[in-house]
Amino acid sequence: MNSIYNYTLEELGNYFISIGDKKFRAIQIFEWLYRSRVNSFDEMTNVPKKAIVHLKENFTMDLLTLERLQVSSDGTRKYLFKLSDGHFIESVLMRHNYGNSICVTSEVGCNMGCAFCASGELGCVRRLTLEEMVLQVLTVQKDLDKEGSRITNVVVMGIGEPFDNYDVLLKFLTVINYAKGLEIGARHITVSTCGIVPKIKEFAEFPLQINLALSLHAPTNELRNKLMKINKAYPIEEVMEAIKYYYDKTNRRVTFEYILLHGINDTKDCAKELIKLIRGMNVYVNLIPYNEVSTKPFKTTPHIEAEEFFSILHKAGINVTLRMEHGSDIDAACGQLRAKRMREDINDL
Numbered sequence: 001m002n003s004i005y006n007y008t009l010e011e012l013g014n015y016f017i018s019i020g021d022k023k024f025r026a027i028q029i030f031e032w033l034y035r036s037r038v039n040s041f042d043e044m045t046n047v048p049k050k051a052i053v054h055l056k057e058n059f060t061m062d063l064l065t066l067e068r069l070q071v072s073s074d075g076t077r078k079y080l081f082k083l084s085d086g087h088f089i090e091s092v093l094m095r096h097n098y099g100n101s102i103c104v105t106s107e108v109g110c111n112m113g114c115a116f117c118a119s120g121e122l123g124c125v126r127r128l129t130l131e132e133m134v135l136q137v138l139t140v141q142k143d144l145d146k147e148g149s150r151i152t153n154v155v156v157m158g159i160g161e162p163f164d165n166y167d168v169l170l171k172f173l174t175v176i177n178y179a180k181g182l183e184i185g186a187r188h189i190t191v192s193t194c195g196i197v198p199k200i201k202e203f204a205e206f207p208l209q210i211n212l213a214l215s216l217h218a219p220t221n222e223l224r225n226k227l228m229k230i231n232k233a234y235p236i237e238e239v240m241e242a243i244k245y246y247y248d249k250t251n252r253r254v255t256f257e258y259i260l261l262h263g264i265n266d267t268k269d270c271a272k273e274l275i276k277l278i279r280g281m282n283v284y285v286n287l288i289p290y291n292e293v294s295t296k297p298f299k300t301t302p303h304i305e306a307e308e309f310f311s312i313l314h315k316a317g318i319n320v321t322l323r324m325e326h327g328s329d330i331d332a333a334c335g336q337l338r339a340k341r342m343r344e345d346i347n348d349l
């Protein structure tokens with residue numbers, strides 16, 4: 001049986017037409033699923049009995065199975081979910097003064113193989129389905145419903161490369177943005193990519209005003225090649241050209257993420273190279289403290305040095321922020337909880 005969460009509004013409307021019902025049925029159901037957030041088809045009181053019977057016979061509406069929940073001292077919550085085929089994914093809920101933001105996973109594992117990242121260690125097992133992406137947001141929202149708060153922001157920055165799961169990503173964005181549903185404003189959604197050039201260009205055509213973030217992490221090809229395998233396929237010049245194209249088409253400023261790796265990409269020379277690379281571009285640089293991974297040699301830049309790096313960029317007129325860590329006491333770095341759970345499985349053998 002297929003999950004009811006595996007459909008966009010459009011697809012569900014077409015489905016109802018195909019069985020001789022009305023397209024409008026899909027709107028009713030979407031409101032029940034994503035706005036009222038009911039737990040069973042029987043609660044959909046304005047849907048005719050015949051349609052309810054059909055839904056029960058043909059669709060499931062199970063949520064994701066929560067395997068583990070970690071709550072950090074700063075309120076960050078990390079959910080480890082078990083998928084129906086036994087794989088694990090993570091979603092992280094962060095509390096900000098402007099609202100609640102959830103970091104969503106797009107793939108089981110990742111093929112991008114960035115040298116510093118825990119998610120890529122075991123490669124990509126498979127892409128997530130629409131249902132699995134949507135249910136991360138819905139399951140966590142249902143948890144927040146208990147305290148009367150809502151998810152205001154979504155970042156697709158969890159495990160995986162979202163542009164490697166492109167079609168599902170676009171459907172996911174449409175579902176969570178739906179105004180009579182979860183109603184996550186497009187400007188409150190960010191998709192982060194390691195720099196898949198053709199998809200950056202394609203994404204410029206997507207009608208919703210979603211924010212795009214690029215994981216840059218190094219200002220030169222020499223260094224980026226060492227840190228991010230993808231740079232060999234799409235070198236910095238091509239990525240910058242795609243970002244300019246994206247900006248010209250959408251008029252939306254792209255965020256460049258830059259993790260500070262001590263002694264690697266946080267030197268004064270790197271700051272100068274970075275200024276040279278992006279000067280004149282309307283971008284925004286987000287400096288991120290590295291969350292150390294036990295199996296990787298990289299170290300976090302001490303805060304005072306991070307501030308120096310920040311101020312070099314700032315003085316050069318670059319729009320830059322230095323992000324604070326969230327949930328560092330609960331393995332909130334990408335892929336860490338999943339990796340830990342998998343190690344436990346291996347140890348249990």
Ligand code: SAH
Pocket residue numbers: 112114116117118156157158159160161162192193194195213214215257259288289290291292293333334
């Ligand atoms: N594949 C996408 C999105 C997932 S990774 C991308 O590359 O953008 C989300 C962000 O977390 C990326 O910027 C990634 O480089 C960064 N990241 C990975 N491991 C990290 C770690 N241990 N500490 C801090 N950031 C990390």
